[in-house]
Amino acid sequence: MANYRIHKTEYIDETKRVSFKYDGKTYFGYEGDTLASALLANGIHLVGRSFKYHRPRGIFSCGAEEPNAICQIGSKKDLTEPNVRATELELYEGLEASSQNCWPNVKFDIGGINNFISPLIPAGFYYKTFMWPKSFWKKVYEPLIRLSAGLGKSPTEPDPDIYDHKYVHYDVLVIGGGISGIISAKMAAKNNLKTLLVDDKKILGGSTIYQNNESIKIDDKLSSEWLKNEIQEIKKLSNLTIKTRTSIAAYHGYNFLLAKENLTDHLPEEKKKNKIRQRLWKIRAKKVVIATGSIERPLVFNNNDRPGILLSNSINKYLDYYGVTCGENIILFTNNDSAYETSISLHKKGIKNIIVDLRKSASSELIKQAESLGIKIYFNHVVTNTFGYRKINSLEIMKLSEDGNTTVGNKIRLSCDCLGMSGGWTPMVHMHTQSGGKLDFRDEDQVFLPKENSEDQISVGSCNGDFDLEIIIDKTVNKINKFLDIDIQDYQDTNIICSKENDKRNIWLLPNKIPLGKTKSFIDFQNDSTAKDIKLALKEGFRSIEHVKRYTTTGMATDQGKLSNMHALGIIADTAGVKMGTLGTTTFRPPFTPLTFGTLVGRNVGKFFEVVRKTSMHEWHVENNAKFENVGQWKRPWYYPKNGENMYDAVQRESKAARDSAGILDASTLGKIDIQGTDASEFLNRVYTNAWSKLAIGKCRYGLMLNEDGMVYDDGVTTRISENHYLMTTTTGGAANVLSKLEDYLQTEWPELDVYLTSVTDHYSTASICGPNSKKILNKLFPNLDLSDENFPHMSFKEEKLENINCRIMRISFTGELSYEINIEAKYGHSLWKMCIEAGKDFNLTPYGTETMHLLRAEKGFIIVGQDTDGTMTPSDLQMDWIVSKKKYDFIGKRSLYRSDTIREDRKQLVGLLTDDPKEILEEGAQIVLDVKSKPIDMLGHVTSSYFSPNLNKSIALAVVRSGKTMKGQKLIIPMENKNINVTVSDTIFLDKENKRLNA
Amino acid sequence: MFLINCPFCGERDQSEFSSGGEAHIVRPKQPTELSDDEWAEYLFMRKNIKGIQFERWNHAHGCRKWFNVVRDTSNDKILSVYKMGEKPPVNYK
The missing domain is CATH 3.50.50.60 (FAD/NAD(P)-binding domain)
Incomplete structure (x- = not known):
């Protein structure tokens, strides 16, 4: 009989034939089938090889718990999917599926040799064997194991679904x-x-x-x-x-x-x-x-894993739901009543079957029904072995002893082509x-x-x-x-008649005359762990179920032990002589069945993967060939290569131009917080290290913000716009955190302060023009504005119109050059930028990006929070004691500045480094030592910023070095892979120590 | 995923909030008067109890308001929510 579909059911539409391919061969099923039911209808049980011993395995269940019938769907590089359970996959026209974990094919699999050397592969085999020699792991063991293992193949191209x-x-x-x-x-x-x-x-x-x-x-x-x-x-x-x-x-x-x-x-x-x-x-x-x-439980006995062995209730579903019989001569092995339902269904469809029941006797309606139909029942018997390589062809049963611990009497051999087991329900x-x-x-x-x-x-x-x-x-x-606190009476008069199970007998590991070490009594079918493995783990001292699980890999396959965890627990309890309920269970972790990454990610792919923030000037940067750097979510111009320049050349050119004539930077991404209220000055006094009360209206001041632990948190320039109105700027990356920290203090520590904070980062665009010619460019843009040092000195602020649009102009500098920052409502940012570029035409106004900005400020020894600091630097560590007010009674972090740890003199401190060879550029992050010969080498610190300065024509670097403050002139060594670089500790300010350029 | 009843906005998903650790730790009014140990007590020492804990939460992606939460850390149940400055509910002490 090639067709195992033996009767019609309402769930299978026999008018709709569906063709599909399995392992390259074409078969037919019907609409309503799963892949598993269609294969069984074609008489196919063997669908894969087991993970470790490569034993032939067949369809085992009809649902999510399936351990064996997992397959690879499709073969396209972008659409193929591994580990799909054939028992859940609905059949469709053109479906292509193949078996997994076998080579060259499911019927002849080379790995099958593992089955014969299985005594050599006990639990923990990989942990025990591939340890020595250590060097073999990466090059020999791992590639070999990977080649022969694995459950299916991942797609190698992006998912188009x-x-x-x-x-x-x-x-x-x-x-x-x-x-x-x-x-x-x-x-x-x-x-x-x-x-x-x-x-x-x-x-x-x-x-x-x-x-x-x-x-x-x-x-x-x-x-x-x-x-x-x-x-x-x-x-x-x-x-x-x-x-x-x-x-x-x-x-x-x-x-x-x-x-x-x-x-x-x-x-x-x-x-x-x-x-x-x-x-x-x-x-x-x-x-x-x-x-x-x-979920129905399997039973654990020798060779309980052959193709043709299924869960009893699954045989019932294939028969009564799909119209397919799993065999023609079926034996059902059970410890409960539910297999009798299967037996009676099979009998009604004319399928010969007998029952082997662990229980000494049983007496429910179902059993009486089976007996009256003349179905042969072997009570108090146990299956001890099965036979047949690619499919079961017979089995042996024996009588159970009174206590159920051993078998007695003679073996009885029964032939069959299918075995259904039922060990109860989980x-x-x-x-x-x-x-x-x-x-x-x-x-x-x-x-x-x-x-x-x-x-x-x-x-x-x-x-x-x-x-x-x-x-x-x-x-x-x-x-x-x-x-639900309701009162529905719909089912009050429902009349239910059902068979009631009266008798129970459970034996986790069924007895056998063959010593356990010579049996293959599988517990976890997908990961190939046996009762013997569990016992070995116990013998080797493992007690916790979580440890036994990991050591034997029981329950760790894609089915997550749906069929195996209970048996593992039961055998541990029996062996250790404890009550099963006291052992606890392993953790039931999500997902219940595997999820695709696609489902989890949803629409958040490609350009929707993350929010991208662009400034108003972004289009101009793109048109002018900017390379971009991600700063938080912002896209910031990194550098603007010209005529095929590389980054180094572009940055050298931009840096030189900014100091020789003029440069322009898109500074719109800096965080901007609008601070208003009658207590705004007091608030700033409390959050910054320096004093703010005396800052005049129209003036700007640099501030350093600490955490309560005294470590530098953020910095930026704040401008007093009017009596009770300030505009604070923060670092680009720190903007959101600074705002939330300030809100925290305002709302929870100082609710009495009349202060309101508003993030205005996105509301203003900022063009920063620096260089000796910047004043001339500003003059072209704002001809009515008096730019004299007397009227508009460094660290001051003016409001002025640009074609009727209000601008806030700050004369502040992060480069050490004479410099102006023009802020305008964001919607005019692009126009402002273009007007600046136009106005700067005669002065070689050069747009520069973040890399040049970093280089220019390093020449001046200005820190970048997050690059030269890492949350462990105090102002004093940064040699910035000048900014910490001695007079103020309190500010955030003040008390921490004289904790025993923060006043240590051997803390890491910011210094400048000059290489002996001025052309040698240090690597940021490189370690700094005094002596390469001592072992272990004493690490003093590391390089935080390093550039080749085109304006000084030499390499410069900032670094944090233990006790660095006292080391000026000290020779140190930067050991690199191929050489040692000699450096000398210097001042952190490399250029224009007198700040003459600010007023050039 | 908690459902947090912001006292200003109502029930919202946890993803809108950020946690601010233990509540009712008052910043010392006169830090300069404190010894290193006393300051460290304020700065570093936090309870981490299994059971009922008083916490600060911020509706960061909402109204930006900070507020207090009483949470049982053993089952993540939020037992009470109250505004900053309000007295903690006495029945959970």
């Missing part, structure tokens, strides 16, 4: 569209609560939607039929939004959740085009109902724990359950450990009424 973000607010969010989620959503929405119901599948209904067992009925209808009715009902509710193909990725505090909605992944290529692929929902919900269900408590909820442990069936502790979220259904239908409905209704 479109992703989206959406922010929503709801009264109630219901996670999971199974029976309890549907009931919850209906109750909430009927009470006029704005409700959102999300489910990761294509249709609602969870596992009840295909439940067709006669002994499970609601109001005299099959449970699936009843639920379909309910779904029709809730679709009519106007304040309920239903989102299918949407999975919650993360549950953060304050009921903030992230969900991924799949919009086009199920569509053929041509229909995907120009559509949003996935949308990230950012949900704020007042209340959250978690109805995420549970409630999906991920969302509950992600939200901060704690867990309880229920010994009876060994499950962790949500411990209710919050008024904002609740778990209902099987994720709350309720498994019998009657209990699920009853408890859901009661809990939701209470949780």
